Amino acid sequence: MAKRVNYIYNKKPKFEIPKNNKQRPAFILYAMKKSYEVDVARSELNYVTQPKNIKTGKPIIRMRRLNEHRAGAMRAMVPAMLYHFNIVSQIVQASVEQLSDECGLSTISSSGNKSISRASRLITEFMEPMGFVVSEKKWDKIIGNYMPKMISLTPLFFKLFDVSEEKINSAKKQQLAWINRNLIKKGIKPISLIEAKFKSQEVRLQSILNYRKSQHFFHIRKKKAQNIFSLDEKTARQKILKLIVEKYSLNELSEMGLDGLRKKVNIQYYYLKKIAKENYSDSNI
Incomplete structure (x- = not known):
């Protein structure tokens, strides 16, 4: 078995204050x-x-x-x-x-x-x-x-x-x-101090729940986007077109016209392409 060399990444780690540095007590x-x-x-x-x-x-x-x-x-x-x-x-x-x-x-x-x-x-x-x-x-x-x-x-x-x-x-x-x-x-x-302690704990727990919930739904969207982009471009666009057609009524599709429909397909195509490649931590979606 080959000997591991330099198996520890960053031998001298250091805490870096976040870019959104907040005023601390x-x-x-x-x-x-x-x-x-x-x-x-x-x-x-x-x-x-x-x-x-x-x-x-x-x-x-x-x-x-x-x-x-x-x-x-x-x-x-x-x-x-x-x-x-x-x-x-x-x-x-x-x-x-x-x-x-x-x-x-x-x-x-x-x-x-x-x-x-x-x-x-x-x-x-x-x-x-x-x-x-x-x-x-x-x-x-x-x-x-x-x-x-x-x-x-x-x-x-x-x-x-x-x-x-x-x-x-x-x-x-x-x-x-x-x-x-x-x-x-x-x-x-x-x-009181006890009330403040419990309130702070509740706020922290809620922030974790909100983060996990948004993270969960992002990963669901990402998986769907990746499934679409596992297809060739023509098939992917047809699938997106089908989803858009199902979303709108006949009157809305008529008002949109072919040019408007093509535009929506293009927008959705590049939007899903972004999601398919993006990591949650980098996402602003």
């Missing part, structure tokens, strides 16, 4: 700065904390430190998680795939398939057993499988770069005060 900027000042992958916590099986709660024997590839992934992922952290809900408002992309940990195979396993394994095989994060899976009725995990950061996560629980609680109170000021301006009754 002072606490988030402070925590991110602290995380860059230390080597979170070589924190003392990584050696003294006893990892546990997240299903059984039983200790996991871990004899050695993180290898350099996983350490590099952790150094990138920690500030990425902080950037997307919601102080009140304690949830990272980004999927593992988004975090992986922004940290340069995602890979694309020669066949065009994306892999986020490097980021995913860091979370499930290290950060979660160590108690730095907690993840929750919910069943998606639309797709028929589990939705992307909702990841919460624990107080132990912040201890990696010496941010105390008192500092976190203070930030929560400040964020809640900001939320309530805005609610009062709108004539809405102020809410």
Whole structure:
């Protein structure tokens, strides 16, 4: 068997702030700065904390430190998680795939398939057993499988770069005060920290549901488009023509005329051609 050479893509990953950079609370900027000042992958916590099986709660024997590839992934992922952290809900408002992309940990195979396993394994095989994060899976009725995990950061996560629980609680109170000021301006009754936490969690869950729903229907359209473009051009255009004719009434088709009908076939042909080739992440449809 041939020996694998340079099997790790991007040996020095780094979190890149998204292009649609949003203003972050002072606490988030402070925590991110602290995380860059230390080597979170070589924190003392990584050696003294006893990892546990997240299903059984039983200790996991871990004899050695993180290898350099996983350490590099952790150094990138920690500030990425902080950037997307919601102080009140304690949830990272980004999927593992988004975090992986922004940290340069995602890979694309020669066949065009994306892999986020490097980021995913860091979370499930290290950060979660160590108690730095907690993840929750919910069943998606639309797709028929589990939705992307909702990841919460624990107080132990912040201890990696010496941010105390008192500092976190203070930030929560400040964020809640900001939320309530805005609610009062709108004539809405102020809410408690618990209410704000549940509300933030609901918003995050709804955004995941909306994304999955749009993604699901995009892939249905893409599959239909690819089926049409598996035919030769003449047959594909005839199929599109048939679909258009079925869509309109006789009066509408009469008003459209042959030129109008040909134009609609051309528009639909190139529209479906675009969908057939497009990835969901690139789509504005």
